[in-house]
Amino acid sequence: MTVFNILRALKTVSRQSLHTNSIIICPVRSMSSNAKFADHKDITKIRNIGISAHIDSGKTTLTERILFYTGRIDSMHEVRGKDNVGATMDSMELERQRGITIQSAATYTLWKDHNINIIDNGSCVDFTVEVERALRVLDGAVLVLCAVGGVQSQSLTVNRQMKRYNVPCIAFINKLDRMGANPNRVLSQMRSKLRHNAAFIQLPIGLESDCKGIIDIVTQKAIYFDGDYGDQLRYEDIPADMKTEVKERRHELIEHLSNVDDVLGELYLEEKEITESDIKGAIRRTCLKRTFTPVMTGTALKNKGVQPLLDAILDYLPNPGEVENYAIKETAEDSEPEKVLLDPARSNDKPFVALAFKLEAGRFGQLTYMRCYQGQLSKGDTIFNARTQRKIRIARLVRMHSNQMEDVTEVYAGDIFALFGVDCASGDTFVTDLKHHLSLESIFVPEPVVSMAISPVNSKDRDNFSKAIARFTKEDPTFHFYFDSDNKETLVSGMGELHLEIYAQRMEREYNCPVLLGKPKVAFRETLVSSCEFDYLHRKQTGGQGQYARVIGVLEPLPAHKNTVLEFVDETVGTNVPRQFVPGVQRGFLTMAEKGLLAGQKLAGVKFRLLDGDHHIVDSSELAFFLAAQGALKEVFEKGSWQILEPIMTVEINAPDEFQGAVMTQLNKRHGIITGVEGTEGWFTLHAEVPLNEMFGYVGELRSSTQGKGEYTMEYSRYTPCLPEVQEQLILNYQKSHRSIQEKRSEKKKKLILNINSI
Incomplete structure (x- = not known):
């Protein structure tokens, strides 16, 4: 803030003080040092929060405003980097170009003498693990919803993740300035789709281009955001045309709270006067229990509603001391591991326990993000990896502000910090003493699709x-x-x-x-349809010791449950095939099975039975029998009946009920067989068996046909014969490639002959 702006703001304050209305100026942003941000606060004055939402709902823009109003940064920038700077939390060049958050970024700031640690999460479904590991270590979250888009696909995913880790949240309906903004519709979607017991604690004053400010239902005041950056808050009485709506919404808020909070419920039933402090206390109690979600409104891009959101984070979301975190204590091998409640109180007698939740390659080696749950850690201390039991000495402790590092001398329970040069995996637990055998529950990692x-x-x-x-x-x-x-x-x-x-x-x-x-290749297999006998004689005489071997037997298909294996059985009697040559026959069979002659795929589900043979006292050798086995297999290829097997995957799809017909149609087109359907709370789970060759590109088709809400997992089930048209295409492709290879070889041979002749 320039000197001119400060003087102008001070004049405004003196002028406003003559009237009943009040104005508040946000903290001055230009600071000579970041030292005040590094100060350690009491655990009651710490908040660990995440900003989560569907893609393009305005999370990173909101985080940028929070950092600006709290004095953490001097100026605000656009997310897509139109000014060639980009948002502070999008430090990667790809993030600024695409306008999406790829990696979750951590920072910390101050608001009203409270230390707020913030993680700005990615929102694209492809980077869902970024949200998973952030929510694993956070105590509260801000669920950002678009006033136009409402509850979208990733909103549902983020909501399930919050439920998994039991994270309390505040909802913030953003983008009230956009054409078609409808916060009432978003609230009804929260109740119907997300199953939240939610109610407004703020109402917008106007929508779209007429968005002037917000009304706080709890304090019953209108808040306007003046100044070039919305950093001057003006509090006035509620506009006359909105008093009726505010009264109705306040009554609705009290009703929703009374249903889940006994203290407010008694006041409501006894028809006693309900004060501002009564409502705030009820919101905090129910928010911590995840039985109620307060809904706030604003537009981060137009600098409205961010400061009241910061106040709500302090008022309603928990500090680290109010969240129960458990460690698993390993006991004797024959007994169940016991859960130990961690103590976040800042006392030196508790052992240090922290979780590594994110790894990143920094300028000075691997950067490991950690959350401290118990005890304290100072620079120069020694810690142990509970999984590998490796000892590490702490040479440097840092706290992160996006991609910038700020050194600290010690960290306490509730802090999010980073270490350098620690060789570990995501989800590892670190302790100062191994004798307690403590480890923290790791992060849920979805399987790749x-x-x-x-x-x-x-x-x-x-x-x-x-x-x-x-x-x-x-x-x-x-x-x-x-x-x-x-x-x-x-x-x-x-x-x-x-x-x-x-x-x-x-x-x-x-x-x-x-x-x-x-596109990767599918691992097809070739197998025999019916048994085929062979009797092959390999004989080669070139002067001196020759090669002589004869193998007699049967090649037969294995049953369906064993169609992925190869079997070799020696059923010879007597000495026609000496014992020392049998391994040569087996190696010849296995080598030839590496590439079939039908489509160039591996053989599977075949049993080689060696029944008899013949040998020569001088000319027979293991190599001769090796070549004889290969010749026998080629013989069976020519006169036997073969087919191609393809891998079948067990597929499990989750999507909202309204898309069930579309999903079933897709699977039928991909030659899938539906084996079962289940349904709960507006969602269905469909089980099917689909050929792997038909599953390529399915993830995009599923997401587009379910508005991004559908998810699926698949795993290998078995091999079955492929469709005749698929087999014909595979054979045709193999013959073409085989022909082209032979043509290239003949061309090389002709060139070589020409070169020799020219010499």
């Missing part, structure tokens, strides 16, 4: 590719990397196509390693 083939464009970038993969798989537990030995290709798995695309772009930007993403 999309897999894609990945490879570096340039082979010289393989070192950078390996470094990037090692870092990203460690940071993000939903990002998996593995080598498929069946199809000889490397695969990455994640929560969606956007998820994998973002990591591909980060590899190019951060590691200078452009990569190719493609």
Whole structure:
């Protein structure tokens, strides 16, 4: 704030003091030092909150305003980085370009002598693990809802995550300035879709372009946000045309609170006067129990409603001392682990317990974000990883402000902080004493749903590719990397196509390693339809010791429950096939089974029965029998009847009831067989069996047909014969590729002959 603005504000205050109305100016933002932010507060003056919502509901814009009004930053910037700066909490270049939050970012600030630790979460369904690990360590949350979009798909997901970790929340209906804003519709959706016992504690004064301010139903005052940045709060009486609506909404608020709070319920039944402090006390008690959700309104972009939201965070959300957190204590091997209630009181006699909830590659090595649940930690102390029992000495303690670090000398219960150079995994527990055998419950990590083939464009970038993969798989537990030995290709798995695309772009930007993403191959198998006998003689004589081996037997299919394995049985009697040569026959069979002649896939569900054979006293060897077994298998390929098997996946889909017909139609088109449907609270769970080859691209189709609300998981079930048209296509593709390889070889051979002739 400039000197001119300060003087102008002071004149405004003196002028306003002559009237009954009052005006409040927010704290001056220009500060010479961040020292005041690093001061440790009493545990009752700490709030750990997360800002969560559906994508593009205004979370990061709201966080930017909070940091500005609390004096943490000097100026506000747009989320999409139109001014080439971008929002403070979107420190990654990709976030500023795309206008989405990819990684959750942590910061801390001060408001009315309270320390507020804030985590701005990602909202895209592909980065749901960012929300999971943030909510795991937070004590409260602000659920941001768009006044136009209302309760959207990711709002439902975030709500389920809050319920999983029992996190109390305040709802903030944002974007009242947008065309079509309707907070009443959003409130009804909260009650019907999210099952919240919710009521307004604020009402907007006008909507869309007429949004002038808000009315606080609890204090019954109108609040206007003056100044260029909405940092001058003016309190006035409720406008005459809104008094009736405010009275009705206040009565509705008291009714909703009376249903879940005994203290206010008694006052209401006895028809006693209900004061402002009575309502505030009831809101706090019920909010902590998650039996009531206060609903606030505003528009972060137009700088209205943010300061009252900060007041509500202090008034209604819990401090770390009011939340019960349990550690698991390992006991004797034959008994159940017991739960131990952690004590967040700031006393030195309690052992230090913290959870590592997020890993990030920083400028000075791995940065590990932690939440302290009990005890204290000072610079120079020694801690242990409860999982690996590895000892670590703390050389540096920092607290994060987006991508900036601020050093501190000690941290206490309730603090969120970061350490450098700690080799650990996300979800590890750290303690100062291993003898207590304490560990914290880890973070829920959903299984990946999309897999894609990945490879570096340039082979010289393989070192950078390996470094990037090692870092990203460690940071993000939903990002998996593995080598498929069946199809000889490397695969990455994640929560969606956007998820994998973002990591591909980060590899190019951060590691200078452009990569190719493609559809992975399905691991088909080839099997025999009916038993086929063979009698193959391998004989080769070129002077000196030759090769002689004869194998007689049967190749037969295994039953359906064993159609993924290969079996070899030696049923010979006598010495026609000497014992030392039988392993050669087995190796020949297994080697030949690596690639079938029908479509180039592995063999499966086949049993090789060696019944008899013949050998030569001089010319027979293990190699001869190895080649004889391969010849026998080629013989069976030519005269036997073969078919291709494909993997079938068990698929479980969750979506709202209104999309059940669309989901079933999709599965039928993908040759799926529905095995069962269940329904609870407006949602259905559908169980089906679908060929893996038909599941590529399904995640995008499901989300588009269910307005982003549908989710699915799948796992391998079994192999079954594929459809005739699929088999024909696979054989045709294999023959084409085989023909092209042979043509390339013949061309190379012709060129070589020409070169030799020219010499």
